[in-house]
Amino acid sequence: MSTLIAVLLSLATIVMIVGLARKARQYRATPAPLKIPVTPAPKTTGGVVLRLAKEVIFFASLFRSNKWTWLFGWMFHVGLALAFIRHLRYVIDPDGMLGFMWPLISLEVVQSFGKYAGFAMVIGLLGLFARRILVARVRYISAPSDYLMLLLIMFIGFSGLMMSFVSHVDIVGVKTFMLGILNLDLQELPESAPLMIHLSLVALLGFILPVSKLLHIPGVFYAPTRNQVDNPREKRHLSPWAAKYDATRGSDKNAAAQ
Amino acid sequence: MADFEVPELKEYPVVPMPKDGVMSHLSPFVAKPEFQEALGYPGNKVQKEGEDPKYILIDGWKEKAIDKMGDLLDRYRGFRVFMDSCVKCGACTDKCHYYLGTNDAKNMPVARQDLLRSVYRRYFTFAGKYFPKLVGARDLTEDVVDEWYSYFHQCSECRRCSVFCPYGIDTAEVTMAAREILAHIGKGQKYDNEIIGKVFTIGNNLGLPERALADSLEGLEEDIFDDIEVPVKLPLDKKGADILLVTPSADFFAEPHVDGLMGYAKVFHATGANWTLSSKASEAANFGLFIGSYENMQRISMRIREAALELGVKRIVYGECGHAWRVGYSFLNTLAGPFDFLDQSYPIPQHICEYTKDALDQGLLNIDKSANDDMVLTFHDSCNVARASGMGNYPGGQFDIPRAVIKAVCNNFVDMEPGTTHDATFCCGGGGGLLTDDLMELRVKGILPRASALTNAVKENGVTHMAAICAICKSQFTKVLPYYGFTMDQIVSVHQLVSNAIVLESQGEEDNDSDDDDAEE
Numbered sequence: 051m052s053t054l055i056a057v058l059l060s061l062a063t064i065v066m067i068v069g070l071a072r073k074a075r076q077y078r079a080t081p082a083p084l085k086i087p088v089t090p091a092p093k094t095t096g097g098v099v100l101r102l103a104k105e106v107i108f109f110a111s112l113f114r115s116n117k118w119t120w121l122f123g124w125m126f127h128v129g130l131a132l133a134f135i136r137h138l139r140y141v142i143d144p145d146g147m148l149g150f151m152w153p154l155i156s157l158e159v160v161q162s163f164g165k166y167a168g169f170a171m172v173i174g175l176l177g178l179f180a181r182r183i184l185v186a187r188v189r190y191i192s193a194p195s196d197y198l199m200l201l202l203i204m205f206i207g208f209s210g211l212m213m214s215f216v217s218h219v220d221i222v223g224v225k226t227f228m229l230g231i232l233n234l235d236l237q238e239l240p241e242s243a244p245l246m247i248h249l250s251l252v253a254l255l256g257f258i259l260p261v262s263k264l265l266h267i268p269g270v271f272y273a274p275t276r277n278q279v280d281n282p283r284e285k286r287h288l289s290p291w292a293a294k295y296d297a298t299r300g301s302d303k304n305a306a307a308q
Numbered sequence: 309m310a311d312f313e314v315p316e317l318k319e320y321p322v323v324p325m326p327k328d329g330v331m332s333h334l335s336p337f338v339a340k341p342e343f344q345e346a347l348g349y350p351g352n353k354v355q356k357e358g359e360d361p362k363y364i365l366i367d368g369w370k371e372k373a374i375d376k377m378g379d380l381l382d383r384y385r386g387f388r389v390f391m392d393s394c395v396k397c398g399a400c401t402d403k404c405h406y407y408l409g410t411n412d413a414k415n416m417p418v419a420r421q422d423l424l425r426s427v428y429r430r431y432f433t434f435a436g437k438y439f440p441k442l443v444g445a446r447d448l449t450e451d452v453v454d455e456w457y458s459y460f461h462q463c464s465e466c467r468r469c470s471v472f473c474p475y476g477i478d479t480a481e482v483t484m485a486a487r488e489i490l491a492h493i494g495k496g497q498k499y500d501n502e503i504i505g506k507v508f509t510i511g512n513n514l515g516l517p518e519r520a521l522a523d524s525l526e527g528l529e530e531d532i533f534d535d536i537e538v539p540v541k542l543p544l545d546k547k548g549a550d551i552l553l554v555t556p557s558a559d560f561f562a563e564p565h566v567d568g569l570m571g572y573a574k575v576f577h578a579t580g581a582n583w584t585l586s587s588k589a590s591e592a593a594n595f596g597l598f599i600g601s602y603e604n605m606q607r608i609s610m611r612i613r614e615a616a617l618e619l620g621v622k623r624i625v626y627g628e629c630g631h632a633w634r635v636g637y638s639f640l641n642t643l644a645g646p647f648d649f650l651d652q653s654y655p656i657p658q659h660i661c662e663y664t665k666d667a668l669d670q671g672l673l674n675i676d677k678s679a680n681d682d683m684v685l686t687f688h689d690s691c692n693v694a695r696a697s698g699m700g701n702y703p704g705g706q707f708d709i710p711r712a713v714i715k716a717v718c719n720n721f722v723d724m725e726p727g728t729t730h731d732a733t734f735c736c737g738g739g740g741g742l743l744t745d746d747l748m749e750l751r752v753k754g755i756l757p758r759a760s761a762l763t764n765a766v767k768e769n770g771v772t773h774m775a776a777i778c779a780i781c782k783s784q785f786t787k788v789l790p791y792y793g794f795t796m797d798q799i800v801s802v803h804q805l806v807s808n809a810i811v812l813e814s815q816g817e818e819d820n821d822s823d824d825d826d827a828e829e
């Protein structure tokens with residue numbers, strides 16, 4: 051069983067990282083031939099960084115758009131982020147390469163914040179799930195995968211909270227197991243049903259991530275409507291395929307077409 | 309008046325319950341084969357002739373549609389990213405004026421995107437290939453094509469949804485891609501394609517030939533002279549002029565557009581500018597944008613570059629037109645640049661509102677505001693100016709500059725309620741290539757949010773007139789606001805207000821008459 055989970059987790063991590071990297075590379079390789087920032091838009095690169103930071107950290111546009119969705123969505127993501135940081139303690143060896151991060155991660159605030167963040171995450175998810183069912187407009191646009199995705203993350207959260215607050219697991223054993231995977235020296239996973247479920251679902255999430263709407267993670271950084279500098283009059287913007295058209299455009303073409 | 313129900317105005321915005329497919333009966337006329345071919349698209353086949361002709365898709369349409377989708381995915385980063393990144397959060401669902409006006413679920417921006425996304429997922433993604441039901445992917449069929457044709461012509465590409473989307477997903481980009489795919493399988497839209505055809509053959513959207521244009525400009529000069537006894541000129545094809553004005557052809561005779569044109573002429577007169585219109589570029593509008601065709605948009609834009617070169621001008625100024633300003637401000641440099649032959653000390657191109665604002669700031673205009681005292685004004689931010697371009701040299705100049713111009717020439721100005729102006733402005737309901745009678749039902753329903761906000765401004769602030777800086781907005785409003793109890797003359801051009809208030813004195817000898825032949829070197 052330990053071996054199976056170890057293999058699943060490793061594969062999922064590889065699929066997720068390679069999948070996301072390929073998608074990001076594909077986005078970067080696709081040209082944006084025209085300036086299409088949604089205006090008013092920043093006129094400098096620094097301004098664009100700020101604009102994106104506001105979107106990524108605060109979900110600024112969503113806040114403007116719908117307060118309930120923002121509230122639940124933000125709770126979920128912040129909870130997720132904090133829980134994620136807390137989880138780093140399982141994979142970072144204080145004496146290893148990333149050991150320099152250890153003092154930060156082991157801080158009391160980080161660890162206890164992370165613990166309760168799990169609740170914020172699950173409450174946020176429940177709110178989003180309820181919205182999906184109760185608001186007719188959102189129900190209309192939902193496919194089965196949209197519900198399942200929420201359920202999947204919710205169950206990851208439930209099983210995690212179980213371990214934190216109900217049936218405690220041997221976290222030293224978990225850490226030994228995780229570091230074992232990283233050092234290619236397989237160790238036994240502590241016996242615990244919630245832990246098995248938790249880790250299997252996390253692996254499943256990793257597999258799904260690069261082939262699902264979770265592509266909003268790279269997507270948010272690559273949308274030309276948000277990441278372009280609004281300076282079309284000041285600086286000529288020309289993508290590679292559009293540049294080829296420069297040679298063939300013009301009056302000759304007009305005359306030929308008439 | 310109409311064979312559909314005109315929606316009721318409500319005091320407070322009400323988000324309707326979605327009703328699936330209540331607008332599926334509405335599609336615009338399909339372009340004839342010759343107008344397809346003139347734009348570089350395959351000609352379709354006629355299945356039934358007559359008043360309501362039917363066309364069949366070209367052979368192999370399915371593969372060609374999918375190939376075209378793949379091509380566009382590789383060409384436009386926005387389209388590709390938008391296809392992937394929607395999380396179905398629903399934030400955009402209540403933001404579209406067509407949804408608010410028609411209640412049709414498929415007019416919710418994300419639902420509109422999904423018409424295309426479902427097919428994208430089926431043919432281009434792992435999940436859609438192997439688990440189509442799970443992720444809402446579907447095969448491309450003729451019914452799907454019909455649905456695309458209907459609902460991608462119920463989007464005015466106004467970008468309001470994009471403002472509110474956490475990822476900036478722009479349904480306008482999706483609509484443009486869809487229209488481009490449709491045109492490539494023989495389903496181009498008649499109104500848009502015929503207009504582009506006219507631009508190529510005659511020079512402007514209205515098919516107004518050079519002679520007729522010269523005549524109407526002369527007529528306008530006479531009108532102005534009769535009115536104020538000042539010889540304000542509207543020169544055409546004047547070689548060696550400093551400024552080329554490109555303006556939507558509706559400005560040459562439609563009301564209230566033409567009053568705006570006279571306003572520009574008076575401002576140029578007052579600033580002593582040596583300016584001209586061009587018969588070659590007698591149209592600022594660029595419907596290539598609406599059909600999502602880079603090639604056609606570029607071809608149309610090149611007329612402006614060529615006219616500027618032929619006339620030897622130093623500056624290009626755009627008249628009041630929303631989408632033309634988007635193409636001018638955001639794309640012209642890319643499509644038809646570089647403009648190293650123009651005077652670099654002015655923005656290239658410049659908006660007439662920027663020009664007038666500068667003139668006001670420099671004290672070059674003599675203004676009598678009381679000339680507009682019979683009106684209480686409000687201002688409609690046109691989508692393409694508000695959300696797809698800019699003015700001045702800071703973000704948001706496109707909101708302040710037209711308002712500054714209005715306030716400089718009028719004593720009474722109030723904004724409509726927040727959430728309906730600036731970057732959250734509602735479309736007039738006729739933008740994006742939909743300003744055609746075959747879509748009248750959509751236009752009447754889609755104007756609802758704007759009509760409600762305007763009605764509230766009338767009730768609360770005694771607003772009597774609404775000014776706009778877009779030819780399409782003005783045409784749509786004058787035609788459709790009467791369904792809601794307004795009269796045509798309540799819509800005004802911004803430069804019509806300038807025209808009313810500007811005081812011109814007959815200029816003396818020291819100022820060369822502007823159509824002096826010396827100007828041609």
Ligand code: HEM
Pocket residue numbers: 105106107109112119122123124126127178179196199200203255264266267270395396397474
């Ligand atoms: C750069 C980091 C991220 C940003 C900026 C971001 C942003 C957003 C935003 C704005 C929403 C829409 C609001 C909502 O429905 O909650 C959303 C939805 C969602 N996000 Fe993220 N997200 C990020 C990372 C992640 C990660 C790492 C996951 C999970 C592994 C995730 C899972 C989801 C899910 C499942 C939804 C859909 C919620 C629903 O169904 O209503 N996100 N994200």
Ligand code: SF4
Pocket residue numbers: 403404405406415416417420462463464465466467468469470479480483735
């Ligand atoms: S671009 Fe405008 S018309 Fe099109 S879906 Fe978005 S809000 Fe509606």
Ligand code: SF4
Pocket residue numbers: 393394395396397398399400401417418472473474475476477
């Ligand atoms: S707001 Fe954006 S992410 Fe949310 S449903 Fe609409 S298009 Fe999708």
